[in-house]
Amino acid sequence: MKLKKIYAILAFQLIAGGLFAQEQLDSLAVTKLSPLFSQPTLKNNKLVVPQIKGYEVSLIGSDNKVVIDLNGHISQPLIDKKVNVLYKIVRKSDRAFGEIPMKDIVIKGVYGDKGVGEQPFVIPSLREWYGVNGVFQLRPESAIVLEQQNEESSKAAQLLKEDIKKLIGLDLPVRTGEPKAGDIFIGSKGDKALGNEGYSLKIDDVFSIQAPNYNGKVFGTRTLLQLLAQNKKQLSIPKGFSRDYPTYQVRGFMLDVGRKFFTIDFLNDYVEMMSYYKMSNFHIHLTDNAFDKYFNYDWDKTYAGFRLENERYPNLASKDGHYTKAEFIALQKKALRYGVTIIPEIDVPAHSLAISHAISEVGSRKFGMDHLDLDNPKSYEVVKNIFDEYTKGPNPVFIGEEVHIGTDEYAKSESEKFRKFTDYVIKVVQDNGKKVRAWGALTHAQGTTPVRVKDVRLNMWYNGYADPIAMKKLGYQQISTPDGWLYIVPAAGYYYDYLNTDNLYNNWEPRMIGDITFEKGDPIVDGGMFAVWNDIAGNGISEKDVHNRVFPAIQVLAEKMWGATDQHTSLFTFNQKKKSVIEAPGLNMRGHYAALDAVIVHLNFDSQTRNQMDNEWKEASTTGTQFEKGIKDNGLKFTGETSKLILPITEIGEQYTVSFWIKPETNLVGDLFVSKNAKVFSDGKGLGYARDGYQYYFDYTLPINEWSQVSITGDHIGTQLYVNGKLIKDMKPFDVVMPYKDKNSGKEIKYKKVQTLVFPLSEISLKNAILDELKVYNKKLTSQEIVSEFRTY
Numbered sequence: 001m002k003l004k005k006i007y008a009i010l011a012f013q014l015i016a017g018g019l020f021a022q023e024q025l026d027s028l029a030v031t032k033l034s035p036l037f038s039q040p041t042l043k044n045n046k047l048v049v050p051q052i053k054g055y056e057v058s059l060i061g062s063d064n065k066v067v068i069d070l071n072g073h074i075s076q077p078l079i080d081k082k083v084n085v086l087y088k089i090v091r092k093s094d095r096a097f098g099e100i101p102m103k104d105i106v107i108k109g110v111y112g113d114k115g116v117g118e119q120p121f122v123i124p125s126l127r128e129w130y131g132v133n134g135v136f137q138l139r140p141e142s143a144i145v146l147e148q149q150n151e152e153s154s155k156a157a158q159l160l161k162e163d164i165k166k167l168i169g170l171d172l173p174v175r176t177g178e179p180k181a182g183d184i185f186i187g188s189k190g191d192k193a194l195g196n197e198g199y200s201l202k203i204d205d206v207f208s209i210q211a212p213n214y215n216g217k218v219f220g221t222r223t224l225l226q227l228l229a230q231n232k233k234q235l236s237i238p239k240g241f242s243r244d245y246p247t248y249q250v251r252g253f254m255l256d257v258g259r260k261f262f263t264i265d266f267l268n269d270y271v272e273m274m275s276y277y278k279m280s281n282f283h284i285h286l287t288d289n290a291f292d293k294y295f296n297y298d299w300d301k302t303y304a305g306f307r308l309e310n311e312r313y314p315n316l317a318s319k320d321g322h323y324t325k326a327e328f329i330a331l332q333k334k335a336l337r338y339g340v341t342i343i344p345e346i347d348v349p350a351h352s353l354a355i356s357h358a359i360s361e362v363g364s365r366k367f368g369m370d371h372l373d374l375d376n377p378k379s380y381e382v383v384k385n386i387f388d389e390y391t392k393g394p395n396p397v398f399i400g401e402e403v404h405i406g407t408d409e410y411a412k413s414e415s416e417k418f419r420k421f422t423d424y425v426i427k428v429v430q431d432n433g434k435k436v437r438a439w440g441a442l443t444h445a446q447g448t449t450p451v452r453v454k455d456v457r458l459n460m461w462y463n464g465y466a467d468p469i470a471m472k473k474l475g476y477q478q479i480s481t482p483d484g485w486l487y488i489v490p491a492a493g494y495y496y497d498y499l500n501t502d503n504l505y506n507n508w509e510p511r512m513i514g515d516i517t518f519e520k521g522d523p524i525v526d527g528g529m530f531a532v533w534n535d536i537a538g539n540g541i542s543e544k545d546v547h548n549r550v551f552p553a554i555q556v557l558a559e560k561m562w563g564a565t566d567q568h569t570s571l572f573t574f575n576q577k578k579k580s581v582i583e584a585p586g587l588n589m590r591g592h593y594a595a596l597d598a599v600i601v602h603l604n605f606d607s608q609t610r611n612q613m614d615n616e617w618k619e620a621s622t623t624g625t626q627f628e629k630g631i632k633d634n635g636l637k638f639t640g641e642t643s644k645l646i647l648p649i650t651e652i653g654e655q656y657t658v659s660f661w662i663k664p665e666t667n668l669v670g671d672l673f674v675s676k677n678a679k680v681f682s683d684g685k686g687l688g689y690a691r692d693g694y695q696y697y698f699d700y701t702l703p704i705n706e707w708s709q710v711s712i713t714g715d716h717i718g719t720q721l722y723v724n725g726k727l728i729k730d731m732k733p734f735d736v737v738m739p740y741k742d743k744n745s746g747k748e749i750k751y752k753k754v755q756t757l758v759f760p761l762s763e764i765s766l767k768n769a770i771l772d773e774l775k776v777y778n779k780k781l782t783s784q785e786i787v788s789e790f791r792t793y
Contacts, residue, residue: 142172204239252529255285256532303538332398345403348421374417488532551590617649657712660710
């Protein structure tokens with residue numbers, strides 16, 4: 001990263017929809033005035049705005065608007081807090097203006113310290129905490145209590161009830177009235193200064209959540225759930241007081257579902273996970289296409305995805321995977337219930353191959369069919385029809401107030417036409433009652449054609465496409481999405497395969513966009529967002545592979561976007577403690593199982609189907625099986641087509657080993673191990689596995705009427721098959737080399753294809769085979785450990 005720069009930025013003023021230039025104060029004038037802003041004046045619970053002869057001074061920014069709002073009002077924190085504010089100064093004589101920060105204003109707290117004990121660990125960290133003696137104890141007879149029937153409190157309570165049942169199995173009643181010891185109370189008397197997402201906690205004999213708004217109530221319950229999840233045996237939580245609230249409104253994640261399809265179940269799970277980490281925006285990039293160079297430069301064959309049902313153009317929705325309108329509406333409604341906003345994106349006029357595949361006449365023959373032809377009026381007509389179908393009318397498909405229109409990476413030579421088209425699409429969407437988001441592109445597409453500013457927010461992804469200083473001068477609100485910090489492109493060999501989360505934790509804040517760092521509290525920055533781009537279509541990346549990359553990033557960036565410049569715990573401590581924070585109640589998309597023993601399931605079938613390991617995964621179940629002689633004492637005989645073994649865990653991922661002895665009486669044919677995400681199967685080509693539309697083979701067939709020990713190991717890199725202690729095949733990433741050269745450089749064209757597997761364990765069906773000594777490890781055994789395991793039998 002380049003050296004960060006702090007700018008006192010001077011702007012243009014937007015008046016009645018037009019731009020009127022104002023002079024900027026020269027740096028000498030700003031330097032002379034700056035000492036007048038070095039010491040705050042606090043009076044009557046208010047920050048007093050400095051009075052300077054010849055200047056108008058106004059407070060325009062605060063990096064903690066709960067403690068010091070934009071009227072200067074102070075809401076006293078529980079503990080001492082440092083707040084940074086930003087003033088605008090305007091010289092009366094010529095209206096020249098600039099901005100000057102006032103830094104590290106200390107607002108004294110109600111208490112002089114953090115009280116008793118250690119602050120409870122949650123992600124993101126509590127902004128204010130004061131601890132007292134004792135613990136709150138949740139009990140089987142506890143209830144969720146509302147002061148009175150209140151729609152928002154009732155909705156939050158019902159959501160909490162469902163999640164507690166998923167988390168710990170307790171089915172708590174919801175009632176109104178006075179809470180008793182062990183109860184959870186949800187009320188609406190929180191300080192109005194806490195805003196839309198803030199809440200306060202009073203943890204005594206009753207766990208009390210107060211929030212003035214619904215999202216704050218939801219996020220208060222997420223804190224409770226995280227605390228319970230880290231202590232599921234005792235269900236106790238340290239007593240204390242807290243006020244918690246975000247620094248930034250936009251705390252987001254963008255997922256490219258255009259180049260790789262993700263199921264609606266996956267998106268629904270992500271809503272729950274994002275809510276659990278108090279992430280406010282889930283940006284879904286619904287349309288995009290691969291690069292034509294991987295498809296022999298043939299646009300007709302180049303992969304493209306449009307993931308939403310469209311009635312006006314029925315051929316638009318991708319045949320290999322899309323969402324019905326009903327599914328997408330339900331997803332958005334669920335998100336709102338969880339305090340998350342879905343930001344849907346239809347990307348035009350570049351990245352638009354899916355549209356030109358369906359309506360070929362709108363594709364550009366000059367710049368490539370992934371560009372819409374901006375000289376063709378039909379392009380305008382089609383794009384308007386598409387956005388109208390999703391945003392127009394009393395019950396639109398896109399139910400939120402903001403819609404993303406894409407608008408990046410169009411041919412630079414067409415800047416004026418691009419600007420005209422961008423302004424047109426903004427108008428289409430805004431005329432339908434929506435606000436607009438777009439990718440920052442107006443530095444790259446310089447020109448004189450005006451582009452609307454009002455109610456438009458830009459994802460600032462690369463300063464060469466949209467310079468943050470220039471965009472501030474134009475008046476665009478900004479969402480920090482810098483590619484050099486926050487872009488994941490799985491297995492592509494550029495940007496990040498995995499984000500550098502340690503560096504992000506120590507060194508990044510949303511006010512940092514590329515090599516520009518805005519002042520703390522600058523109101524131009526609405527928040528931040530990281531992104532997964534699935535650029536290399538067909539490279540074997542699965543939903544699980546993407547999640548393996550997203551989850552560690554969510555944990556760190558949720559922390560950094562909620563608390564920003566707060567004093568965070570050390571990186572080492574955070575990395576240790578984050579291990580105890582799950583994905584969300586009822587979710588385990590990683591297939592992660594923490595246990596003291598590396599073996600988490602051991603079925604020897606001598607004790608029927610009971611797990612031999614002393615942990616929470618107690619018992620498997622069977623249908624259509626019987627016990628017969630195994631490799632050691634009893635084995636489990638699968639007698640026919642309906643024979644099944646149901647395990648207490650559904651899948652295992654990250655680093656794992658699945659080991660078993662098997663004796664087939666006939667050739668194994670069909671699905672052997674199954675989950676909703678993957679399967680291990682056997683057919684005429686031998687053993688293989690499939691997930692996400694990809695199919696892989698180990699090139700091995702099990703012998704009939706012989707005992708074989710099979711061990712399959714896996715991690716985020718690949719998958720390995722061992723039989724009788726010998727490595728049969730290592731399914732690691734491999735190069736796919738195109739049979740032609742790059743037409744520009746003449747170099748070889750290739751990409752990496754991955755062959756990972758989160759091993760399916762929901763259901764085992766071996767059909768006329770005997771199974772014995774099934775072991776599931778939450779560890780990838782070494783080749784020597786596998787040999788040793790084989791030799792013990």
